Amino acid sequence: MIVVTRLNGGMFGVNPDLIQRVDSAPDTILTLIDGTKLIIDESMDEVIARVNEHRARVLARSRDLQSSTAEPVHAVPSPVRQRPGDSDADRDPEPPAPTGNQLRRVR
Numbered sequence: 001m002i003v004v005t006r007l008n009g010g011m012f013g014v015n016p017d018l019i020q021r022v023d024s025a026p027d028t029i030l031t032l033i034d035g036t037k038l039i040i041d042e043s044m045d046e047v048i049a050r051v052n053e054h055r056a057r058v059l060a061r062s063r064d065l066q067s068s069t070a071e072p073v074h075a076v077p078s079p080v081r082q083r084p085g086d087s088d089a090d091r092d093p094e095p096p097a098p099t100g101n102q103l104r105r106v107r
Contacts, residue, residue, distance in 0.1 A: 002050040004030070005041040014038070015096040 007027065014030065021031040024044040031037050034094035
């Protein structure tokens, strides 16, 4: 969310992904994707800077989360069908169950 100010001084948050257009004539008007128009006190340049800053924070947070969860991903083997006459010793052992924040890929 980015925080913007109404002309009367009240502040509110807007999801920047819902902004379709920003106009400046002379007041700044945000047009949302559903057609809603919001008149705000900030300039067009300020709105663009806030949207860019918001997106940069989202990308940085995503990168931080990826680097902090760089634990190995365990692949789960496809199930082996046991044929008549096969013993349990002939099959591959089960992989260890994931613990904590480990992820498993399922095919």
